Amino acid sequence: xxxxxxxxxxxxxxxxxxxxxxxxxxxxxxxxxxxxxxxxxxxxxxxxxxxxxxxxxxxxxxxxxxxxxxxxxxxxxxxxxxxxxxxxxxxxxxxxxxxxxxxxxxxxxxxxxxxxxxxxxxxxxxxxxxxxxxxxxxxxxxxxxxxxxxxxxxxxxxxxxxxxxxxxxxxxxxxxxxxxx
Amino acid sequence: xxxxxxxxxxxxxxxxxxxxxxxxxxxxxxxxxxxxxxxxxxxxxxxxxxxxxxxxxxxxxxxxxxxxxxxxxxxxxxxxxxxxxxxxxxxxxxxxxxxxxxxxxxxxxxxxxxxxxxxxxxxxxxxxxxxxxxxxxxxxxxxxxxxxxxxxxxxxxxxxxxxxxxxxxxxxxxxxxxxxxxxxxxxxxxxxxxxxxxxxxxxxxxxxxxxxxxxxxxxxxxxxxxxxxxxxxxxxxxxxxxxxxxxxxxxxxxxxxxxxxxxxxxxxxxxxxxxxxxxx
Numbered sequence: 001x002x003x004x005x006x007x008x009x010x011x012x013x014x015x016x017x018x019x020x021x022x023x024x025x026x027x028x029x030x031x032x033x034x035x036x037x038x039x040x041x042x043x044x045x046x047x048x049x050x051x052x053x054x055x056x057x058x059x060x061x062x063x064x065x066x067x068x069x070x071x072x073x074x075x076x077x078x079x080x081x082x083x084x085x086x087x088x089x090x091x092x093x094x095x096x097x098x099x100x101x102x103x104x105x106x107x108x109x110x111x112x113x114x115x116x117x118x119x120x121x122x123x124x125x126x127x128x129x130x131x132x133x134x135x136x137x138x139x140x141x142x143x144x145x146x147x148x149x150x151x152x153x154x155x156x157x158x159x160x161x162x163x164x165x166x167x168x169x170x171x172x173x174x175x176x177x178x179x180x181x
Numbered sequence: 182x183x184x185x186x187x188x189x190x191x192x193x194x195x196x197x198x199x200x201x202x203x204x205x206x207x208x209x210x211x212x213x214x215x216x217x218x219x220x221x222x223x224x225x226x227x228x229x230x231x232x233x234x235x236x237x238x239x240x241x242x243x244x245x246x247x248x249x250x251x252x253x254x255x256x257x258x259x260x261x262x263x264x265x266x267x268x269x270x271x272x273x274x275x276x277x278x279x280x281x282x283x284x285x286x287x288x289x290x291x292x293x294x295x296x297x298x299x300x301x302x303x304x305x306x307x308x309x310x311x312x313x314x315x316x317x318x319x320x321x322x323x324x325x326x327x328x329x330x331x332x333x334x335x336x337x338x339x340x341x342x343x344x345x346x347x348x349x350x351x352x353x354x355x356x357x358x359x360x361x362x363x364x365x366x367x368x369x370x371x372x373x374x375x376x377x378x379x380x381x382x383x384x385x386x387x388x389x390x391x392x393x394x395x396x397x398x399x400x401x402x403x404x405x406x407x408x409x410x411x412x413x414x415x416x417x418x419x420x421x422x423x424x425x426x427x428x429x430x431x432x433x434x435x436x437x438x439x440x441x442x443x444x445x446x447x448x449x450x451x452x453x454x455x456x457x458x459x460x461x
Binding site for chain 1: 359
């Protein structure tokens with residue numbers, strides 16, 4: 001297991017080097033989107049409109065943060081469960097998205113898309129929102145402000161920690177539950 | 182007849198709701214520390230360390246433990262010999278909760294089920310009220326996150342399926358949930374009652390601290406048996422493998438119809454945020 005320091009936009013080559021279990025530290029720019037924002041992104045694509053997230057090499061972080069306290073860029077900001085975005089993700093990977101970050105399992109379709117387009121799925125520690133917020137240095141809303149906690153934000157991060165949960169080679173890190181009998 | 186001023190309730194409940202979001206209960210912190218001792222997986226150690234560090238940071242920096250500050254769930258025991266002066270209790274609780282979410286910089290996480298339009302103030306609060314004898318007013322509050330709630334289920338078993346059927350249902354549910362509900366979890370199990378009561382029993386069971394055994398020894402024994410089998414699944418912290426899939430199983434039972442065996446599993450993430458205040 002290796003450690004990688006990555007700065008988006010990510011190249012396909014850099015992403016194909018990642019293997020499950022590798023530690024990743026992200027620095028630079030991430031985009032946030034969760035349920036409602038994904039729906040709008042896909043609707044915009046369906047209508048042939050420009051979308052507010054520049055997808056080439058991008059990392060989308062599934063998070064809906066708490067409001068920022070005075071003097072801080074953001075409140076608590078840990079990952080939300082990723083499977084709810086499964087129906088939207090393959091299309092975004094096909095358009096140049098390189099990584100998504102959240103918690104929990106992905107669908108077979110998403111894992112297939114990771115292999116096909118050269119993508120990766122990163123798992124961050126769920127329920128560690130106060131701790132992870134320390135790695136976020138800036139946050140600004142860039143679209144869908146009316147969605148409140150679900151608005152699309154551009155985050156600047158430094159050494160944001162995650163682990164490679166699904167790689168572009170079909171690997172899966174999550175443990176298979178052992179059932180006896 | 183004991184009299185309790187509505188403003189006093191509002192103030193205390195507001196403070197409790199904010200405190201709950203930032204201060205992980207002691208029994209949960211202790212359970213995480215003990216799990217760290219028992220855990221054998223390297224990713225497990227790392228995650229449990231992060232969760233303990235997160236709890237300390239949240240308290241010190243006055244930040245919510247988790248960005249999902251949840252749906253506000255109240256369980257009220259309303260003594261028949263006490264009286265709230267100045268306003269109706271459900272209105273006071275809802276106002277106190279909305280005030281806490283605004284002033285405590287908590288995330289407002291409720292929306293219309295179809296349009297998904299946010300209600301803007303985390304209302305409505307979910308309020309369950311029992312009238313009880315006496316002059317005490319006990320208000321329990323839980324901030325319940327969506328990720329673990331989504332992994333919860335209710336089923337109607339046949340009476341013939343019995344304890345084996347209950348165990349199988351709980352283990353299937355925990356296995357299917359895998360990494361999604363932020364393990365290590367606490368697994369609330371409601372057995373009996375009816376289609377509506379079993380989930381309520383499961384949810385209510387989550388208020389019992391992890392260091393307190395069920396007062397009925399046979400139920401305490403069943404909880405231990407289930408916990409052992411859940412932790413043998415090997416799901417581990419965040420689903421990355423290990424011995425710590427759950428910190429505890431909490432089970433409550435109630436009589437049910439001779440034709441039925443309702444069972445509900447309400448999964449709680451490790452960020453088990455709840456507290457109570459008692460008046461007068």
